[in-house]
Amino acid sequence: MSLSLEAPARTGHPRRDHIREGGPGGRSLRIAIVVPYDVDREGGVKRHAVHLARTLRGGGDEVTLVGPSSGGQPGPGVRGFGGVVNVPANGAANYLGLFTSPLAVRRFFRAAAFDVVHVHEPLVPMLPHYALWFSPRAAHVCTFHMYTEDEPAAWRAVRTTLGRLLLPRFERGIAVSRPAAAYAAATWRGPLSVIPNGVPTGTFRPPEDGEEDGSGRPLRVLFVGNWRDPRKGLPYLLEAHSRLRAKGLAVEVDVVGEGPSPVPEQPGVSFHGAIASEAALAERYRHCDLFVAPATGQESFGIVLLEAMASGRPVVCSDIAGYREVADREGARLVPPGDAEALAGAIAALAGQPERRRRMGAANRRRAEAYDWASLVSRVRDEYVAAVAARAGAAPTALARSIAAG
Incomplete structure (x- = not known):
């Protein structure tokens, strides 16, 4: 079953047309949400990105989820790239696009002309790095998910070096929790907003009255x-x-x-x-x-x-x-x-x-x-608006006033 950004029938995300403003000329934003992990496998970062993308699309933005793909070309709204390998780290299997073709990524981003490129786990190779390098005209936002209590010295050195090279290119930064923010602080020097993971509360809901009675069984x-x-x-x-x-x-x-x-x-x-x-x-x-x-x-x-x-x-x-x-x-x-x-x-x-x-x-x-995504999405989009404003050299407060005025 291929991944698609078409929302399930019951998502709990009402259409929010008021978030359409904020792109160039007052139109909706063209957004790439980039993940480093295989989009054909389950994982927390992928789940976060999929729900964020669906909710933004429900509000009128043009969103493409971009990530490595081991299962062939995914469904509508998703752009997959090959070259996936498993790299065990931090106590987990990590299916990364280490051998993704940089030329293919370059062609895609140059043709797409995104307003915002939102990179999840910006220090994890390689697709997040390519997305950053090959979208020079876009505003860039990153989200940090990772946290570890026991970081190997070798990865700490790599993370520090990559942070110096890559992170100054981002206009805005987000962390999904206070532990993730504390871990990111070793390499991130700009403002960092804590915006948690969300959940579609219309899909994940309690049983209705009489839907199931657990009495009389284990x-x-x-x-x-x-x-x-x-x-x-x-x-x-x-x-x-x-x-x-x-x-x-x-x-x-x-x-x-x-x-x-x-x-x-x-x-x-x-x-x-x-x-x-x-x-x-x-x-x-x-x-x-x-x-x-x-x-x-x-x-x-x-x-x-x-x-x-x-x-x-x-x-x-x-x-x-x-x-x-x-x-x-x-x-x-x-x-x-x-x-x-x-x-x-x-x-x-x-x-x-x-x-x-x-x-x-x-x-x-x-x-x-x-934590419903319909409530959280405006906070993420505020980061996009601020990044676009910073990229254009405008004051975010002035841009916010122009959006509010319609």
Whole structure:
């Protein structure tokens, strides 16, 4: 199934025609959203970029998502480039366009004439670098997603050098969280706005009354993530599950996401692989009783937490910096990372308390509504307007006044 920027039928993003102003001559902006990771594989940065692009398009801007592609040419609104290879780093598999043809990228950007080129993870090679070099007339905005507590010295040296070479070319910078901003501060010297990841709350929504009654069956726990990555912590959840079953607690675990083959065989655990559509993923969230995210660290944010929260699900997650940005103790139980016993205890404590789980889920839904993309997109677009103004040599405040005046 090829990636497309055509929005699903139910996105929760009303059309916002008031964001059309701001491009040259008062027209809508022509925007390239560039990601360094394979657009044909699931990942947090890709998910962020897709939803941002769809929401901007829904408001009238002309948006193209640009990224490496291992699955052939993607669908409408997406421009893929080949040369994808896996580069393991930061506890994760990273499918990057290291061998993307610079000539092909150059031809594309010269023909497209974008007003704004928004680069995600600007220091990750190679497509973000090519996009920056081959769009000299565009305004440039970057978003930092990365965070790590244990940076190898070699990457620190590379990051510092790339930062000196590339980052001064950007007019504006964004970080998705305070941990990501702190990590970026080592190389970024300009203003840096913290604008979090978002979630389409119309797609990820609580079950409707009577949609499902979980009484009379085992507690259904959901894990979502690329579990071949050690930092996602799935082994700790599987160990916690074994402990709970040994104590006679009826718990089933659904694992959604890519992983190695063959899958582990464990009674009460089902592996579903990657889900083909966002609607099907949202249904998985709605039909679970408890969402568990046992990541060990290196997470700047928790998009899967947001999806579970928007779905009205209670959360058990690791007490790590990126997850503390999203979850609070009203709707989540935070446990030490890498501690299967603590994880089992948190799950057991909620297993027999359906009313408490319901209250936690309702609190999470209220909290998630502040992260709806329809609310966040104007903040991102303000960065575009400021970048265009800076590129043109105009004062952003004057440009803002002209936009407000219509």
